[in-house]
């Protein structure tokens with residue numbers, strides 16, 4: 001795997017200062033997955049090229065048990081494209097070998113750090129999942145001129161067709177540190193390898209190296225999703241941070257994940273059917289004072305305000321950003337005073353007892369429990385069924401059995417990156433029956449969405465009625 005960076009601005013050998021690598025030397029670095037070598041095929045006043053040659057050692061990686069445990073077939077561990085293509089390993093190598101430049105430091109010539117240089121990057125083999133369109137959609141908005149050449153799968157067998165591998169040249173005039181940050185983030189995004197191994201601090205890295213350009217990038221969602229993809233634990237970490245720091249950046253991730261779930265489910269506009277079923281249960285119960293717990297952007301709240309039978313409506317969520325969006329969606333600042341008094345948005349967590357939640361006729365918990373960590377479900381159960389204790393509780397959650405019906409969802413996947421679990425009908429009903437016994441609620445179950453004879457409906461609903 002070869003990455004070259006060339007500049008033609010004299011004195012071009014300044015590139016050596018910026019990269020902290022002397023043009024006259026060939027240096028090697030031992031990385032946990034192989035070796036990186038840096039050398040300069042050309043270093044003159046007019047043109048200077050630094051080459052980073054990455055020698056990934058798949059055997060060593062298996063021996064060292066690098067990467068996710070147990071989810072690779074044995075052969076795939078040894079025979080794969082990793083040694084030959086630009087992947088997250090190249091990003092790791094950039095950070096290790098060019099870390100000073102990536103971090104925007106230059107001891108000897110600090111004036112070079114922010115200087116725009118004419119730069120050309122060549123990547124010998126770049127896997128572009130989604131083809132040239134994706135390649136362009138990632139780099140063009142950042143001002144790169146792109147030249148790419150796609151390789152056939154095998155020159156001897158042309159009918160095998162094209163491969164996802166490209167030789168790519170990118171040209172732009174900009175500070176080197178920016179170029180390195182773009183490569184660091186976007187190479188693994190293009191590769192989109194579901195097996196790529198990333199450390200626990202990947203969210204931090206994305207936010208750090210995406211600073212200043214990712215938030216405004218038109219493909220922001222796709223970049224974020226692909227970068228953190230297949231690592232639900234990272235999404236979990238991101239959400240945990242959101243809860244503790246309420247960092248707006250993390251909310252961006254959440255939005256992206258929401259969109260992903262919507263894409264999976266949209267074919268049957270499941271969301272509308274879910275809201276319709278919740279509303280009809282509430283209406284027929286005669287409840288007037290309603291809590292919407294984990295209200296998100298306020299889709300249900302918007303329907304509730306339209307109906308005068310609901311005299312007091314409270315939406316609660318742990319995410320400030322979701323509440324802001326709900327407030328916007330509900331046009332709270334423009335509601336007439338009478339309406340305005342009926343609805344309130346409150347910030348809070350379902351993990352903690354909250355007196356503001358007491359004394360309501362009904363509570364809805366729509367597509368929320370699957371976002372809670374299983375060990376913390378017990379806290380939620382007590383907060384809602386023991387302390388808040390509304391007369392009626394409506395809980396909806398995905399039915400995992402139904403996932404096989406969606407072509408866009410890879411086998412075994414959950415519908416949303418932040419889902420900690422998705423239950424079968426049996427699992428949900430056992431959980432709900434346990435709650436009924438412990439807290440004195442009767443429970444009935446309703447399917448939501450088109451029901452399949454074998455796997456049931458996409459969403460499952462439990463309606464709990466307080467017995468005493």
Ligand code: SAH
Nearest residue numbers: 294295296317318319322349350366367368
């Ligand atoms: N009920 C909404 C949103 C579902 S998404 C709808 O159907 O559209 C799940 C929501 O639960 C998110 O808005 C998330 O911020 C919220 N949430 C997650 N953990 C929470 C907690 N501990 N307390 C309160 N809300 C929480």
